[in-house]
Amino acid sequence: MAQVITFGNFKGGVGKTTSSVMFAYILQEQGYKTLLVDLDPQANSTSFLANTFEVSLNNFVSIYEAMEMEDLSKAVLSMSANLDLLPSAVDLVKFGDLLNQKNKGHAGNKHYYFDYLLGELKDNYDFVIIDVPPTISENTNNALVASNYSLIIMQSEPDSLAGAIDFNDYIKGMKQFNPDLEVLGVLPYLVNKRSKIDEYILEKSLSEDLNIKDLVFKSHIYERERVKRFRINGITSSNNRDFHDKKTLKMYEKVVKEFLKRMDEK
Numbered sequence: 001m002a003q004v005i006t007f008g009n010f011k012g013g014v015g016k017t018t019s020s021v022m023f024a025y026i027l028q029e030q031g032y033k034t035l036l037v038d039l040d041p042q043a044n045s046t047s048f049l050a051n052t053f054e055v056s057l058n059n060f061v062s063i064y065e066a067m068e069m070e071d072l073s074k075a076v077l078s079m080s081a082n083l084d085l086l087p088s089a090v091d092l093v094k095f096g097d098l099l100n101q102k103n104k105g106h107a108g109n110k111h112y113y114f115d116y117l118l119g120e121l122k123d124n125y126d127f128v129i130i131d132v133p134p135t136i137s138e139n140t141n142n143a144l145v146a147s148n149y150s151l152i153i154m155q156s157e158p159d160s161l162a163g164a165i166d167f168n169d170y171i172k173g174m175k176q177f178n179p180d181l182e183v184l185g186v187l188p189y190l191v192n193k194r195s196k197i198d199e200y201i202l203e204k205s206l207s208e209d210l211n212i213k214d215l216v217f218k219s220h221i222y223e224r225e226r227v228k229r230f231r232i233n234g235i236t237s238s239n240n241r242d243f244h245d246k247k248t249l250k251m252y253e254k255v256v257k258e259f260l261k262r263m264d265e266k
């Protein structure tokens, strides 16, 4: 059975989309059957992944259309042998209205609709990774209800720390709808080794605010120019990688390794 993970923080621009795509990419390279679900109407992970695998987005069934038809499999787009995508488009802004119409799933509660549809589809995968918008919305609620874990992305900036803390509290509240939901960890993102403020924020989060010392990943993601280039040109394929590509992928691979280890230890 698949492990379903939502990457979260109630703030934009902290690296949720980049992380979910890099994780999905690395997991499929390592032979894990992976599904990336784009639940953000901005569709950034959809374009990042399609760009990486040179898959055309001229004609596809969006995740919203598939949910309207009550069959997610209709939207599954193959990226590689081990990686599928449920692509998003701007029509996903209508998700809230769709839920009001459908009112399906467990106990007729609209938080359960995506989980209900993901149903048997998830048996095809080892991992299902969900990218969500940075707002409290039915998209996030539906993602969390369908998830075993959430990975909180924490940029070492005051606003993002607050976003991470809010997200952690929010997950506690969502447990009434999904008692199995657990925080897998908090991933420190774009930590600048030389910055005093970054160190201070990380320290602070470790001690008082989050009170979840054990949850903070030992491995971190740092700022790298190459990540920005990946977003424009796609992730460089294994036969074309230069020094910077390799270094950047190594950084994410290290975090994915810790992610797998933490899940193993659960």
Ligand SMILES: Nc1ncnc2c1ncn2[C@@H]1O[C@H](COP(=O)(O)OP(=O)(O)O)[C@@H](O)[C@H]1O
Pocket (backbone or CB within 6 Å): 011, 012, 013, 014, 015, 016, 017, 018, 019, 044, 134, 190, 221, 222, 223, 224, 225, 227, 228, 231
């Ligand atoms: N490790 C990194 N190094 C440098 N830039 C990054 C890194 N990760 C993400 N970014 C950049 O940060 C911006 C926000 O990232 P994104 O993943 O879209 O955040 P979110 O999904 O949380 O809004 C993007 O422009 C992306 O290119």
Ligand SMILES: [Mg+2]
Pocket (backbone or CB within 6 Å): 013, 016, 017, 018, 040, 044, 132, 133
């Ligand atoms: Mg995003």
